[in-house]
Amino acid sequence: MSTPTAQVERWGLHEIQLDGPSEGNPFTDVELGATFCFRNREVAVAGFYDGDGRYRIRFSPDQEGRWSYRTWSSAPELDGVRGELAVGPPGEGNHGPVHVWDGSLFRYADGTRHESFGTTCYHWTHRGDEELEEQTLQTLAGSPFNKVRMCLLPTASMQPPRLAFVGDTPGELDKTRFDPEFFAHLERRVLDLQRLGIEADLILFHPYDKGHWGVDDMTPEEDRFYLRYVVARLAAFRNVWWSMSNEFDFNKAKTMADWDALLQHLQRIDPYRRLASIHNGTAMYVYASIYDFDKPWTTHQSIQHWDARLTSTWRQAHPRPVVVDEIGYEGDIERRWGNLSGRDLTRRFWYTMAGGGFMGHGECFVDTKPQWVSSGGRLVGESPARIAFLRSIIAEGPADWIAARDDxxxxxxxxxxxxxxxxxxxxxxxxxxxxxxxxxxxxxxxxxxxxxxxxxxxxxxxxxxxxxxxxx
CATH class of the missing domain: 2.60.40.3950 (Immunoglobulin-like)
Structure with a gap:
C-alpha cells in the first residue's frame, strides 16, 4: 500500500496516521515504526498507539529533497505502508532544533545563534485550566525567556484531571497504558511554545511523588516503556529538549547506575539525538551532587547551584555548555530557594553569562496565585525586565563572548x-x-x-x- 507524496518543510513535522487493532492492549501488543530514506541514509522511527484504533508515526526531516518511507509492524494491516515526502525549505521562524556548537555554546541547526534564557513552570499544562495556560503563553510571548522547564509526571500533592498513565487512583495507575488525551494536550502546548520560538525542556522524572501515584519508583522495565512512548510521541518536535530528571539525587529509588542506563537508553531510541541532560539537587545550599558530565550520553550540563561565579569552572571542567537551570527563584516564600530579590537573581544571571554559561529563572510570590514556578500565569517580579536587557547586551556581542576576550x-x-x-x-x-x-x-x-x-x-x-x- 502506498500513499500520496506529502509536502513537508525541513525540520517540520510529518505524521502518518494508520488504523489498526484496538483489542487487547495495543500499547504493549503492537510494534510499529517506519524507516525513512534519503539517498543512501536511513532513519528508523518508532510509532505509537493513540487510542480508538489509531496509530501514528511522526518524523522530522533534516534534509531538503525527496524522502521515501516504509512502515514495519507486528500487525499486518500496519506493515508495509509506503510513501514519499517532498521536503522543502524551512518556513519563517523555523531555524531547526538547537544543537551544541563549538563545545560550550548553542546554535540552531541553520546556524542562527541561540543563547538559552530559561524559566521554570513545572506543571503549567497539568491543571486543566485553559485560561491560565493561555495567560502563560501571553506572558511568555512578552518575556525574554526562550526555554521552559516543564514536567510530564505529577507530584504527590497534585490532583490533575489527566495523567500520562491511565487511572486516577493513587497507587493504582495502569503503567501499561497511556492516556492519549493527556499527551495530545501536552503536544498542543509544546507546539504553542514552538510558535513563540521557545524550547520545551521536558522533565521526564522527578522525586516529588514520594510513592503517592507510583511514578517515582517504577521498575526499570516500566521506566523504559514510558520513555519509548514519550520519545515516539514527542521527539519529532524540533523544540524539545530532554531533562532525564529534576533533582535526580533526591530520588532514593534509583541509583546512579540507573540514571546512566536511562540516559543511554534515551540516546539509543531518540532518532534525532535531541539535547539531553539531568539536573541535580542541593543539600541545604551546602552540598551539590552535580552529575558527571564527562559521560558521553549528555549533551550539556544542567546544574542546580547557589554560586553562579563557578560557571567558568564548570565550563572548563567539561567541554559542553553550562546551563544553571536552578540557582534560586525571585520571590518571598519561606523556602530558601524561593526568596531571592529581583536584584539578586539579576546578579546571578550576569555572573553566569559573564562566565560563559546560561541560566534559568523562576518566580514564586506568596500573594501571587498560582505561582509562576509551579503553574505559570503572570510574572510580577523585577528580574525579567533586567534579564531582557542582559539578553540584548549578549545579542549585540560576538557569538562566543568568552573566546572574544582575546579578539x-x-x-x-x-x-x-x-x-x-x-x-x-x-x-x-x-x-x-x-x-x-x-x-x-x-x-x-x-x-x-x-x-x-x-x-x-x-x-x-x-x-x-x-x-x-x-x-x-
Missing amino acids: GYRLDYFGERRFAYHDLELGDDPHEVDVIDTWEMTVTPLEGTFRGRCRIPLPDRSDLAVRVRRVS
Whole structure:
C-alpha cells in the first residue's frame, strides 16, 4: 500500500496516521515504526498507539529533497505502508532544533545563534485550566525567556484531571497504558511554545511523588516503556529538549547506575539525538551532587547551584555548555530557594553569562496565585525586565563572548562590588568602552577610545559592567 507524496518543510513535522487493532492492549501488543530514506541514509522511527484504533508515526526531516518511507509492524494491516515526502525549505521562524556548537555554546541547526534564557513552570499544562495556560503563553510571548522547564509526571500533592498513565487512583495507575488525551494536550502546548520560538525542556522524572501515584519508583522495565512512548510521541518536535530528571539525587529509588542506563537508553531510541541532560539537587545550599558530565550520553550540563561565579569552572571542567537551570527563584516564600530579590537573581544571571554559561529563572510570590514556578500565569517580579536587557547586551556581542576576550571584545561584571575604576590591558588597537548599569538598564559610552594599559573610571554604585569593543 502506498500513499500520496506529502509536502513537508525541513525540520517540520510529518505524521502518518494508520488504523489498526484496538483489542487487547495495543500499547504493549503492537510494534510499529517506519524507516525513512534519503539517498543512501536511513532513519528508523518508532510509532505509537493513540487510542480508538489509531496509530501514528511522526518524523522530522533534516534534509531538503525527496524522502521515501516504509512502515514495519507486528500487525499486518500496519506493515508495509509506503510513501514519499517532498521536503522543502524551512518556513519563517523555523531555524531547526538547537544543537551544541563549538563545545560550550548553542546554535540552531541553520546556524542562527541561540543563547538559552530559561524559566521554570513545572506543571503549567497539568491543571486543566485553559485560561491560565493561555495567560502563560501571553506572558511568555512578552518575556525574554526562550526555554521552559516543564514536567510530564505529577507530584504527590497534585490532583490533575489527566495523567500520562491511565487511572486516577493513587497507587493504582495502569503503567501499561497511556492516556492519549493527556499527551495530545501536552503536544498542543509544546507546539504553542514552538510558535513563540521557545524550547520545551521536558522533565521526564522527578522525586516529588514520594510513592503517592507510583511514578517515582517504577521498575526499570516500566521506566523504559514510558520513555519509548514519550520519545515516539514527542521527539519529532524540533523544540524539545530532554531533562532525564529534576533533582535526580533526591530520588532514593534509583541509583546512579540507573540514571546512566536511562540516559543511554534515551540516546539509543531518540532518532534525532535531541539535547539531553539531568539536573541535580542541593543539600541545604551546602552540598551539590552535580552529575558527571564527562559521560558521553549528555549533551550539556544542567546544574542546580547557589554560586553562579563557578560557571567558568564548570565550563572548563567539561567541554559542553553550562546551563544553571536552578540557582534560586525571585520571590518571598519561606523556602530558601524561593526568596531571592529581583536584584539578586539579576546578579546571578550576569555572573553566569559573564562566565560563559546560561541560566534559568523562576518566580514564586506568596500573594501571587498560582505561582509562576509551579503553574505559570503572570510574572510580577523585577528580574525579567533586567534579564531582557542582559539578553540584548549578549545579542549585540560576538557569538562566543568568552573566546572574544582575546579578539577585541570583553564584558566584565562587578555585581555587588563598588569600584572607583577598572584597569584594562587592551593592546595597541583603539577600543570603545561602555559602562553598563545592569539594574537601571542603561549603557553609557565613554568619550574617546582606549588602548594599551588604561584605567576606566566607574560611578559610585554597584551592579555595573564594562563592555569593551575594538574599533573596526
